[in-house]
Amino acid sequence: MDQHQSPLGGAASARLEQLGSRYAHTQYLLRRQFAKLFGATFRIYDPAGQLVFFVQQKAFKLKEDIRVFSDESQTTEMLSIKARQILDFEAAYDVVDSLTGQKVGALKRKGWKSLIRDEWIVMDAQDREMGKIVEDNPSLALVRRFLTNLVPQNFDVLYGPKKVLDLRQHFNPFLYKMDVDFSVDSTAAMDRRLGIAAAVLITAIEGRQGGYA
Secondary structure, three states, X not given: OOOOOOOOOHHHHHHHHHHHHHHOOOEEEXXXXXXXXXXXXXXXXXXXXXXXXXXXXXXXXXXXXXXXXXXXXXXXXXXXXXXXXXOOXXXXXXXXXXXXXXXXXXXXXXXXXXXXXOEEEEEOOOOOEEEEEEEOOHHHHHHHHHHOOOOOOEEEEEEOOEXXXXXXXXXXXXXXXXXXXXXXXXXXXXXXXXXXXXXXXXXXXXXXXXXXX
């Protein structure tokens, strides 16, 4: 068999291609459901307002376990985001493409630095550091520790000096919305799957500071 030939049948291969096209957009809107009692759910929309990802964050888990589905039926899992350790202050989270079983990369929170200004490390599938995620303004980061829901969080994803993803929270004290903007990544340096996972994880972990449910 040719190494580039898919072992899947035509219908299955077409289905994978159709699902993969959900990562083709340069801009998304992530919205976190308000006042959910157990766990949390997020919805991610494309520029036309169509739902492309539905995210379920499980409640009462000692190890963070977040699943990204293609829609609200939760029948097709797209990504899994799992913590490696239990309640680790500087936890690393593996991001796996659930359709292929391939590890896409990993995200690691820099716990001590994040006390003042949130910072994450972006790693590839072999845990080699590729970049970082940082809050955009140190002064505003400090203010957010006390008034997070009144001061929107903004994050820059940097590969070296180059910004590859912009994560910008809307100003709304009652509803968590975030713009996920890949348009700054002119050379497509960042895997979109890893970028979507970063937006979801930041919303899940950092969003807790503002009391969003």
